[in-house]
Amino acid sequence: MSDTVPTHLAHWGAFSPIVRDGADGVDGHADVTAVRPSTSDTAPSPLLGNLVGSLRHPLRIDRPYVRAGWLERGRGPDRRRGEDAFVSMSWDDVLDVLADELRGVYDTAGPDAVFGGSYGWSSAGRFHHAQSQVHRFLNTLGGYVRSVNTYSVGTSEVLLPHILGGGVEVLGALTSWQVLAEHTELMVCVGGLPAKNTAVAPGGVSRHRVSEHLRSMADRGVEFVIVGPDRADIPEELSARWLPVRPGTDTAFLLALAYVLVTERRYDAAFVRTHCTGFDRVVPYLTGKADGIAKNPAWAAALCGIDVAAITELARAMSTRRTMLTVTYALQRAEFGEQPVWAAVLVATLLGQIGLPGGGFGHGYGSMADNGLPAQTWSLPTLPQGTNPVTTAIPVARIADMLLNPGREYDYDGRRHRYPDIELIYWCGGNPFHHHQQLTKLREAWRRVNTIVVHEPYWTATARHADIVLPATVTLERDDIGASRADAVLTAMRRCADPYAEAWDDYAIFAELAARLGVAEAYTEDRTAEQWLRHLYEDWRQRTGNPDLPDFGAFWAAGSVTLPEPQPSVLFADFRRDPMAHPLRTPSGRIELYSATIASFDYEDCPGHPAWLAPAEWHGSPRAEWFPLVLLANNPATRLHSQLDFGPYSQASKVAGREPIRMHPADAASRGIVDGDLVRVYNDRGACLAGAVLDDDLLPGVVQLSTGAWFTPVPGTDPVLCTAGSVNVLTRDTGSSRLSQGCSGSRVLVEVARWSGPVPPAPS
Ligand code: PGD
Numbered sequence: 001m002s003d004t005v006p007t008h009l010a011h012w013g014a015f016s017p018i019v020r021d022g023a024d025g026v027d028g029h030a031d032v033t034a035v036r037p038s039t040s041d042t043a044p045s046p047l048l049g050n051l052v053g054s055l056r057h058p059l060r061i062d063r064p065y066v067r068a069g070w071l072e073r074g075r076g077p078d079r080r081r082g083e084d085a086f087v088s089m090s091w092d093d094v095l096d097v098l099a100d101e102l103r104g105v106y107d108t109a110g111p112d113a114v115f116g117g118s119y120g121w122s123s124a125g126r127f128h129h130a131q132s133q134v135h136r137f138l139n140t141l142g143g144y145v146r147s148v149n150t151y152s153v154g155t156s157e158v159l160l161p162h163i164l165g166g167g168v169e170v171l172g173a174l175t176s177w178q179v180l181a182e183h184t185e186l187m188v189c190v191g192g193l194p195a196k197n198t199a200v201a202p203g204g205v206s207r208h209r210v211s212e213h214l215r216s217m218a219d220r221g222v223e224f225v226i227v228g229p230d231r232a233d234i235p236e237e238l239s240a241r242w243l244p245v246r247p248g249t250d251t252a253f254l255l256a257l258a259y260v261l262v263t264e265r266r267y268d269a270a271f272v273r274t275h276c277t278g279f280d281r282v283v284p285y286l287t288g289k290a291d292g293i294a295k296n297p298a299w300a301a302a303l304c305g306i307d308v309a310a311i312t313e314l315a316r317a318m319s320t321r322r323t324m325l326t327v328t329y330a331l332q333r334a335e336f337g338e339q340p341v342w343a344a345v346l347v348a349t350l351l352g353q354i355g356l357p358g359g360g361f362g363h364g365y366g367s368m369a370d371n372g373l374p375a376q377t378w379s380l381p382t383l384p385q386g387t388n389p390v391t392t393a394i395p396v397a398r399i400a401d402m403l404l405n406p407g408r409e410y411d412y413d414g415r416r417h418r419y420p421d422i423e424l425i426y427w428c429g430g431n432p433f434h435h436h437q438q439l440t441k442l443r444e445a446w447r448r449v450n451t452i453v454v455h456e457p458y459w460t461a462t463a464r465h466a467d468i469v470l471p472a473t474v475t476l477e478r479d480d481i482g483a484s485r486a487d488a489v490l491t492a493m494r495r496c497a498d499p500y501a502e503a504w505d506d507y508a509i510f511a512e513l514a515a516r517l518g519v520a521e522a523y524t525e526d527r528t529a530e531q532w533l534r535h536l537y538e539d540w541r542q543r544t545g546n547p548d549l550p551d552f553g554a555f556w557a558a559g560s561v562t563l564p565e566p567q568p569s570v571l572f573a574d575f576r577r578d579p580m581a582h583p584l585r586t587p588s589g590r591i592e593l594y595s596a597t598i599a600s601f602d603y604e605d606c607p608g609h610p611a612w613l614a615p616a617e618w619h620g621s622p623r624a625e626w627f628p629l630v631l632l633a634n635n636p637a638t639r640l641h642s643q644l645d646f647g648p649y650s651q652a653s654k655v656a657g658r659e660p661i662r663m664h665p666a667d668a669a670s671r672g673i674v675d676g677d678l679v680r681v682y683n684d685r686g687a688c689l690a691g692a693v694l695d696d697d698l699l700p701g702v703v704q705l706s707t708g709a710w711f712t713p714v715p716g717t718d719p720v721l722c723t724a725g726s727v728n729v730l731t732r733d734t735g736s737s738r739l740s741q742g743c744s745g746s747r748v749l750v751e752v753a754r755w756s757g758p759v760p761p762a763p764s
Pocket of ligand 1: 119120122123128130151152153330333428429430431432434436455456458460473474475506633634635640641642707728731745
């Protein structure tokens with residue numbers, strides 16, 4: 001195999017692992033000793049370093065386990081879940097036990113009592129994709145309660161169809177970076193363009209290209225402005241101008257831009273007339289005619305901390321130059337998260353550049369490696385998931401509410417829904433005890449169901465809170481096909497190590513369970529995993545209609561296949577050219593600055609046009625009297641979410657053995673904290689330990705603690721104390737609004753103090 005063909009793919013890139021095999025490996029087994037990034041990747045992700053030692057790490061789950069309490073007392077709610085011991089079991093026995101349990105639940109309570117939403121990024125690879133496997137399996141049994149939308153961008157997924165006529169379609173079709181590099185003059189980045197996020201894409205990319213495009217934009221003299229509380233959220237080499245808005249006040253800032261454009265008559269009246277609706281409803285709100293409060297720069301300055309001149313000048317500059325206005329995903333991962341996105345659409349519409357090359361509105365540049373790369377026109381090889389006859393679904397981030405409140409009604413996107421009564425949870429490829437907010441509430445909710453089954457390679461907090469834990473293989477232990485939406489390469493992901501101890505592929509586990517439950521043929525279609533890879537590839541090859549693509553044998557032998565690069569594109573170009581011939585899929589066919597549909601829902605937390613709504617977690621909230629620091633709870637730079645937190649690259653970032661918390665030197669000094677101190681970060685929901693890092697890239701009053709440190713509560717602590725620094729012990733579990741019910745975990749009020757108590761051991 002040539003060095004230039006990487007043999008594997010992770011969500012953070014293509015690589016070839018160096019695997020030490022045999023006798024000199026740990027326990028006589030193989031492990032990864034080094035990782036060679038793809039030679040064609042000019043900006044490989046340092047996250048690859050976390051793979052070293054990951055195959056035989058002591059946190060791998062070696063064999064099937066059943067929680068002692070579940071074995072002794074049988075199925076049922078149990079407060080010991082998460083603190084109980086586990087008993088190991090043979091595969092034969094555990095599969096018999098689990099098959100009986102599934103049969104019982106499906107026979108007595110039915111599929112409406114099984115939650116198979118199973119959210120999570122799992123691993124790259126089209127066949128061994130854990131969620132596809134669990135969904136297909138549960139569908140063969142009669143279905144399951146599913147979840148809709150994502151933790152990443154769940155608020156916008158619901159909002160955007162109302163105002164732009166599409167959710168993921170819009171997000172996946174951003175104007176290409178190549179076009180920005182040629183045409184954009186000013187890029188205003190609300191929330192920045194964080195380099196850490198552009199390392200990662202679902203399914204992985206063979207080449208990381210965002211930094212190349214940004215470099216060519218900078219070389220051409222494009223001016224970048226970052227609007228946000230953390231200057232580090234944009235690469236330093238772009239020399240961006242920093243407008244340090246206070247966290248959670250972006251909507252006020254954006255409304256003031258709109259105010260200037262309208263009152264100084266700098267908006268594109270012709271575009272507004274032909275391409276949008278609702279201008280007449282928004283203007284009275286902006287000018288204050290509707291509510292007595294003009295949303296002018298002085299009003300915004302008092303909220304967001306940016307002075308009047310800077311707001312006014314930026315609005316003027318945007319109206320005279322080809323301007324791309326982008327909002328990061330993190331901004332909508334918050335209470336009232338619809339508002340900054342909708343307000344940015346308002347500003348971009350007023351500028352009249354939507355559909356022009358290099359101008360208009362973007363959402364998620366800098367949020368993932370493939371956002372802004374043109375997507376392939378055909379869908380990727382995908383394991384069919386069958387049909388789910390169960391119609392009940394919850395917005396993904398409402399899981400704890402669902403488990404705590406069976407039968408209770410809730411609002412979502414204009415309808416009343418009712419939470420189902422869940423008896424059994426089946427989770428593969430996700431880590432809710434990392435990704436969900438207010439983890440003590442989730443723990444409470446999790447303890448109420450009868451049975452929880454988790455497949456995991458590692459002893460994550462989710463595995464530790466399960467009843468039946470089945471050890472899964474990792475991608476390096478199996479063959480697969482690697483591909484992602486905006487990448488021109490399909491990779492033959494090659495197995496390069498034996499499964500650890502008694503770990504099985506998710507597919508093998510489900511195939512054995514399906515046999516016990518009499519649905520083997522429906523699940524496997526009589527194919528081995530290898531036959532599935534061949535089948536999925538050939539099915540995909542046929543769908544592309546491209547006669548030049550090699551057959552499976554040739555693809556596998558070559559190690560990859562390169563597809564034609566899709567053409568760069570401009571979001572909404574056709575709509576701009578002719579809105580009658582190419583209307584948006586909104587009720588009016590146009591951009592909806594005012595949505596009569598949303599207004600008709602009568603939600604006080606998401607009115608019919610973008611509006612400033614003061615959230616609970618910001619510096620102006622009454623809670624700030626007790627918890628005066630606004631914590632940014634965003635995605636980490638040293639790992640993907642919680643994956644491989646034990647890896648060398650992630651561990652090297654730890655301070656005092658814990659997740660680092662960045663804070664402004666002035667905030668540290670006023671609390672007697674110095675660089676490297678062990679600190680307690682707390683509010684009334686919980687506390688965690690973290691290691692202080694002083695950093696004046698942050699606005700004073702703002703601290704930053706990444707998600708993904710593994711939830712490690714000190715037993716018996718109330719409110720809970722997590723020794724590792726899991727930020728989701730602090731965040732609030734509430735929907736972003738009644739409209740979208742999205743994840744609202746990106747911001748929370750806290751206090752920080754030097755830890756003066758006995759030091760609990762750092763997690764190992
Ligand atoms: P991961 O750590 O990627 O987090 O949440 P998500 O649950 O996706 O978890 C994936 C798990 O899958 C890992 O434990 C991994 O070991 C396991 N896994 C990997 N491969 C396999 C496999 O082949 N089989 C099986 N069975 N398991 C496998 C991420 C979520 O967190 C996301 S997407 C976002 S954007 C959110 N962001 C925030 C945020 O900004 N702020 C807060 N406060 N909270 C967030 N949570 C969300």
